[in-house]
Amino acid sequence: MPCGMDLGSRVVKIIDYREGEIHCMIGYDTAQFYRDFGRMDGTELAVSFEKLGLSPELTRLTVTGYGRNTVRVQGIRRITELKAHMIGAMHQSGLTDFTLLDIGGQDTKVIKVTGGQMDDFVMNDKCAASSGRYVENMARVLGLGLEDVAEYIRNPAPLSATCAIFGESEIIQKLTEGIPVEEIAAGVNLTIVRRVLPMLTRFDKGPIVFSGGVAKNRAVAALLKLHTGRDIIPLAEPTFNGALGCAISSML
Amino acid sequence: MQKTGFTTTVPVEVILAAGRTPLDLNNAFITSADPSGMVDRAEAEGLPRTTCGWIKGLYLAAREAGLSEVVAVTQGDCSNTHALMELWQTEGVLTVPFAYPYDRDADLLRLQIRKLMDALGTTEEATDNALQRLKPIRDGLRRLDELTWREGKVSGGENHLWLVSSSDFNGDPDRFETELGGFITEAERREPNGDADTVRLGFIGVPPIFGDLYETLESAGASVVFNETQRQFSMPYDTADIYGQYARYTYPYDVFGRIADIKEQAALRRLDGIIHYCQSFCFRAIEDLIIRRAVGLPILTLEGDRPGPVDARSRIRLEGFVEMLKGRK
Secondary structure, three states, X not given: OEEEEEEOOOEEEXXXXXXXXXXXXXXXXXXXXXXXXXXXXXXXXXXXXHHHOOOHHHOEEEEEEOOHHHOOOOOOEEOOHHHHHHHHHHHHXXXXXXXXXXXXXXXXXXXXXXXXXXXXXXXXXXXXOOOHHHHHHHHHHHOOOHHHHOOOOOOOOOOOOOOOOHHHHHHHHHHHOOOOHHHHHHHHHHHHHHHHHHHHHOOOOOOEEEEOHHHHOHHHXXXXXXXXXXXXXXXXXXXXXXXXXXXXXXXX | OOEEEEOOOOOHHHHHHOOOEEEEHHHHHHOOOOHHHHHHHHHHOOOOOOOOHHHHXXXXXXXXXOOOEEEEEEEOOOOHHHXXXXXXXXXXXXXXEEEOOXXXXXXXXXXXXXXXXXXXXXXXXXHHHHHHHHHHHHHHHHHHHHHHHOOOXXXXXXXXXXXXXXXXXXXXXXXXXXXXXHHHHHHHOOOOOOOOOOEEEEEEEOOOOEOOHHHHHHHOOEEEEEEHHHHHHOOOOOOOOHHHHHHHOOOOOOHHHHHHHHHHHHHHOOOOEEEEXXXXXXXXXXXXXXXXXXXXXXXXXXXXXXXXXXXXHHHHHHHHHHHHHHHHO
């Protein structure tokens, strides 16, 4: 059975793909995943397939993500996140010409796909500013769930820090100024969009396919549409897009 | 022999003519036993975290080498050097400023090189002798570069190390020449590396602070066949005299001279893509935009801060870039 695994910075996603359909998908907290399913192989950490309940002999496995080198199974295929997300997005959207925006736990990728091929890409500079981690941390400070943050778009409070760490103190400052939580949450959503806009302007034509955990945030999607004037194509499974790309790649 | 340090490539012929041993502080820092620890210690002494890692390394490299004299490039490199030379002055190090004129003005460059001769107590004649002495070594480095891009017998990492070392010839041109000759003889006997599928990369910008960048790229299926700045350090042009040599050198002048060189070499060496390395907090990150507009090849901008191996996030970018270029071939 073709299987795809995306060992991301926040969540490990696994997809079992059979007969052209997603048979089963599972997500694990990354730290928990390695605690439960990791084993030491010499001096290095490796994923234990026995503990995971997956038989490596029966699995045509393709992996991607930060942890892809911790999976050591014979016949395994490793692909980069860029390729995994591109394949997943083409499969889920049915498009071959688009700009893919993926906002994950700590990386943001913008990939230009032309005729089903990766034409160019740009990734955020090396910090987790305006990534999923940023939204998570800000939501925690605001005492909101991620779904709640995604509700707010009106009257965004101006925020200057996009940093997943320094953003916290700025939000506390706003709270002490008496600014409503809803407006700060809207400010968080707008901050994400402002941060990715310069990356999107490099490839400024055609629809934007939006993937990654942050794509579930409807306010961010709406603000993206507002600020780019481009069609934002949602995916049925934005979080599992990379794992799906791996699973599809296993069948190629 | 007295050692004379310098902060970036300067007319090394003048230092040799003055009977001094040249020491490129960048090389001393990055090849030291613990470059990362040097950055930590410089920060512990108070250098800002948000400053170039090279500057912090240079600061302590001069102290660890016990230098009493440093040639500091005050124009043509970065303005952090101004504060660095003042910091050294407070610690009793004699600093000799050297400025590459931004517009490559021949008279100003001549004046600067002459002032350097005066400061170090040497003459134009002795400098010319040093120039002639180094010529066969520079010819050897050109051969080594050709063995990299034309014949595929020298790896990108080897090319980087030899060329980057030509800023000071490891302090001993005679020994450098012997070792280089031996290396070239050995390399010429090798089988060529790579095949039609190998991605041919150019590396531009300042030399990388990562220790294993070239190995990382090679394991991803790419060969670096052009090291822009390192090649410039080797002074790869035929010029009439020392003034012409350092006027032709591209690195310290405007970005457009660099771009002309990059475009010429990219065509000659049939590059598939370019990695533009930018040090964190460096003004050259702005030049990235100009280079992108001009060069017409896929470019990955790679940022590095502290010395050490390529981190996971950079690795993802490098492997993704090589994969994309493979798909285009």
